[in-house]
Amino acid sequence: MRRRTLFESSPLGTLRREVDRLFHRFMPPASTGEMLRHPLEHIGCSWLHAYPPTNVWEDNGTLYLEAELPGMREDEIDVTISGHELVLKGTPKPEEMPEGATPLIRERDVPSFSRVIHLPVEIDQAKITATLENGILTLTMPKTESARSRQIKVRPVAGAV
Template identity: 35%
Template structure:
């Protein structure tokens, strides 16, 4: 199987990070998203047509096979609450930012 690499846009909003990956023709059940040690991994497979389905083609340009992308997440990303949706050939991953620690006053004892 050949490898291909989907294009991915990454946006940072005030309260979240959004990853948008172009994956047309990929069944959501063939996608795996994991996050370990601050590294987000997106992998999956766009399945090739069978010989029967390829019959009659004069040209095949669309990539098939497995794909794999990795991204280092910033410390402000809340990896425990990642949401993933696939719609119209785009995988959208939403990663909220961790709640900012509220400053607190520390009493100094004498």
């Protein structure tokens, strides 16, 4: 005897069945290891893993950016700024296998990337610093004097009661 669930005939049950159907349509059972390594590539989503995860924050005088770039070296990273646009590019050199070696599993290739990040304020471009430590790229970007917030004192009008 088939057991019925609470939502089987409700709109939520219909939604669940539709999501399951779509999932099985676009994510068929993997017959090769390639599907397990890059499950979204076969539906045109290889770009999902091509951007490094990034955090951007600010304090009164400075904007900061951290991007995860594991395994990359300084000479593989390009950072440029033009106006309010910061461009991060990375072109990792492929790992070479020893001569005569036949790769059995190769999962550590990192794709090249290019990412444009809009900066909300003017940056003093001459004072930007960039460091790479333990796979984390850190940019310190001082704001221009005009972009810094400042307190405006409110004064009474002379002669006003």
